[in-house]
Amino acid sequence: MAGRKTSKETKESASPSTAAAEEKPTIVVNEKERKKQAFIVRTIWTLVMIFGMFFIICAGHFWTIMLVLVLQVLVFKELISITSERAKNQDLKYTGYLNWYLLITTIAYLEGKSLITYTIDFLIDSNYFSVLAMKFIIHQKFVSYCSYVFAFVFFVSTLKKGYLKFQFAQLCITHMILLLVIFQGHCIVNNILHGMIWFLLPVGLVITNDIFAYICGITFGRTQLISISPKKTVEGFIGAWICTTFASVVLTYYLCNYNYFICPIENYNDLQVNCLTGVSCEPNPVFIHQIYKIPADVAKIIGKEYVQIKPIYLHATILSLFASLIAPFGGFFASGLKRAFKIKDFGDTIPGHGGVTDRMDCQFLMGSFSYLYYETFISTHHLNIGNLLQTIVINLSGPDILILVKSLHTYLFKIGMISEDVYGQLVELLN
Known part of the structure; x- marks a missing residue:
């Protein structure tokens, strides 16, 4: 019939764009x-992280500490975000604010x-120093505790019927994250203050163990190590242990030859050093x-009764033992946590990682x-000027400090460090 088009005619009369769309193959x-x-992106960002970390370490101890603090905050943010998702959907708007408040307080x-140890001498010399700031720093622990008590009272006052179990669980999770992340991050900050080597060596050993666990795993891996991480193998675990032990000696040999890595931070001025300014100190005996x-039996074999070695190598070997056999369980713990919340990664902060x-x-x-x-x-x-000054300022009153200063002037005069004229002027000024 003239008024009816066949299906063939309909297809032929369709617009060219429609036909092209129908003919376009599925991608x-x-x-x-x-x-x-994914491999390219992961490699690029691995290099960015490596060179970025080296740049920050060379910039100095202060910036390395800032890096650790930033990482703590980011890890806290990722963990809190996956555990408090329900709070966003149940009108518990103060839960997130309370978590961050507890982070700052901790x-x-x-x-x-x-802060007291390494800035008190700066505050005393500073033109911007105030008694209020000094009092705050001196009573920092008490102020922090009062802040925590305020958070506790606030938490109890915001409890809601029907959500009690979730709110108490959330509080427990927050404290657990603070313990596992912020407290242990505090230990890492102290490692930096003890000397950069005590930060770099543990970090380097964990990275080395992770790399060689992957290499040995894909090369020799046959036996599954733990069920929550199916890709981890016994062969990779043992192979990484051997390689990490060897790497501990190499890393230690390089790091312990530079004062920048082995010198501790003892006062505020030391925080301002970097790899180019140079630093000197009396080395810890482990670096000598x-x-x-x-032992007699071994001495007969090698023909030597004594050996000369730096003790740091023995300590580094022990650290490598922990990095290989115990530290990976931190990764297994994280894997179990991801499985519990049914997520692949904790976030997408680092592309490819x-x-x-x-x-x-x-x-x-x-x-x-x-x-x-x-x-x-x-x-x-060792007792140093920073610790001594902190003890004096915190524990002595103004009149007591004045008596101490007079006594020190008298002592310096008696041992000939200051002249009689100078001593007389000092006595006159202080009386």
Whole structure:
């Protein structure tokens, strides 16, 4: 019939654009190409992180500490975001603010001692110094505790019927994150103050172990290590242990030959040094060659009764043992957490790598162990001007400090450090 078009005629009369759209093939994503692009992005950002970290370390201790603090905040943000998602949907608007308030209070409490130790001499000399600021710093722990009590009262006052179980669970999760992230991050900050080597060596050992666990795993891996991380193998675990032990000696050999890495931070001025300004100090005994007697049976074999070696190599080997056998469980813990919340990564802060937590999961555990190991087996606890000044300012009143100054002037006069005329002028000024 003339008024009716066949299906063939209808197709022929369709517009060219429609026909082209119908003929356009479906785009199929090439899996090989996708993996290639992901590898390129991951490699680029790996290089960015490596060179960025070296740049910050060379910039000085202060900027390295700032880096650690920023990483703590980012990890806290990622962990809180995945655990408090329900609060956004249930009209619990104060939960997020309370979490961040507790973070600030915890950092202030933990880092306040460092603030006092390394800035008190600067505050005394500063033209902008005020009694109020000094009082705040001196009573920092009390102020921080009062701030925490305020958060506790606020939490109780915002409890809502029907959400009690969730709110208490959220409070527990927040405190657990503060313990695992902020407290251990505080230990890492102290490692930097003890000397850059106590920060770089543990970090380098964890990175080395992670790299060689992957290489040995894909090369020799056959036996699954732990169920929550199916890609981790026993062969990769053992291979990484061996390689990390060797790397600990190499890293230590390089780092312990530079004062910039082994000198501790003792006062505010030391925080301003960088790799170009130069720094000097009396090295810790672990960086000085010591003579050790070799067991008789071994001495007969090698023909030597004594060996001369720096103790730091032994300590580095012990750190590598922890980095290889214990620190990876921080990663396994993170893997279990991701499975519990059914997520692939903790975030997308670092392209190709996921979140900051995905890269830092082992570092916090390693940092806290390194700090406690240093304090137990290495620290010499020397008295320095910063600690002495802190003790005087915090524990003595104004009149007591005046008596101390007069006594010091008298002592300096008696040992001949100041002349009689100068001593008389000082006595006249202080009376």
